[in-house]
Amino acid sequence: EPGLYVVSTPIGNLGDITLRALQTLTGADVIACEDTRVSRVLTNHYAIDTRLLAYHDHNAEKQRPKLLQMLADGAAVALISDAGTPLISDPGLKLVAESLDAGHRVVPIPGASALLAATVAAGLATDTVLFAGFLPNKGGPRQRRIEALAGIPASLVFYESPNRLAAGLKDLAEVLGADRPAAVARELTKKFETVRRGTLGDLAEGYAGESVKGEIVIVVAPPGEIAETEIDIDAALAEALSRSGA
Numbered sequence: 001e002p003g004l005y006v007v008s009t010p011i012g013n014l015g016d017i018t019l020r021a022l023q024t025l026t027g028a029d030v031i032a033c034e035d036t037r038v039s040r041v042l043t044n045h046y047a048i049d050t051r052l053l054a055y056h057d058h059n060a061e062k063q064r065p066k067l068l069q070m071l072a073d074g075a076a077v078a079l080i081s082d083a084g085t086p087l088i089s090d091p092g093l094k095l096v097a098e099s100l101d102a103g104h105r106v107v108p109i110p111g112a113s114a115l116l117a118a119t120v121a122a123g124l125a126t127d128t129v130l131f132a133g134f135l136p137n138k139g140g141p142r143q144r145r146i147e148a149l150a151g152i153p154a155s156l157v158f159y160e161s162p163n164r165l166a167a168g169l170k171d172l173a174e175v176l177g178a179d180r181p182a183a184v185a186r187e188l189t190k191k192f193e194t195v196r197r198g199t200l201g202d203l204a205e206g207y208a209g210e211s212v213k214g215e216i217v218i219v220v221a222p223p224g225e226i227a228e229t230e231i232d233i234d235a236a237l238a239e240a241l242s243r244s245g246a
């Protein structure tokens with residue numbers, strides 16, 4: 001079937017790939033991937049010999065028209081990223097949008113993502129979750145982004161690099177409040193997988209002097225209790241005022 005297939009691949013453990021993903025990659029005419037050396041490990045492991053074509057931030061403008069032409073010619077194009085689900089802090093959005101604009105079929109082949117893996121392992125509210133991706137590196141924009149997220153009644157999920165983890169937790173604790181529950185999920189699905197839970201303040205302190213390696217997701221609980229108390233107070237006040245005839 002021609003179309004653009006957005007295929008999730010593992011986030012560490014090579015076993016985390018669906019049967020449908022393997023069938024799709026095997027049957028595709030071409031696999032667009034970020035780094036052919038990274039994706040070759042996966043395709044070799046599963047004996048997939050579909051041609052790999054590099055599609056990353058630096059060549060996307062040049063490659064996209066070629067991929068769109070292949071789609072127009074009736075090809076099945078699979079899009080994967082180095083790990084997890086494409087478009088989730090990874091390239092692919094413009095390719096998907098332009099494929100849809102051109103009338104091509106876009107088919108998601110769902111699977112692993114650090115976003116969902118961390119969300120379900122954090123032990124924090126899962127009914128409303130906001131994916132915040134990577135924070136900006138620089139002070140001002142970074143501060144403003146965290147401030148914009150502070151009051152949102154949702155668990156917040158951040159991707160973070162290991163060398164910025166301590167600083168990131170400190171910034172989050174300062175703006176969101178040191179007492180907000182959070183979790184740091186590291187190396188999910190891999191040998192040294194860990195999930196550390198605590199308040200943002202405790203976690204910031206705990207990681208302060210530590211040199212951390214590996215891939216990291218920070219999950220922060222919603223400002224739940226505080227918001228609920230505020231709502232309760234407002235409701236109680238309104239009721240008391242109405243009863244007093246004010």
Ligand code: SAM
Pocket residue numbers: 011012081083084085086087088089090112113114115158159160161185186187188189190215216217
């Ligand atoms: N598209 C990927 C996904 O669906 O999760 C994310 C790609 S993004 C460039 C890479 C970031 O995802 C890492 O810096 C880390 O924050 C997170 N990540 C990826 N794999 C992970 C893992 N095994 N454990 C924890 N975090 C991971």
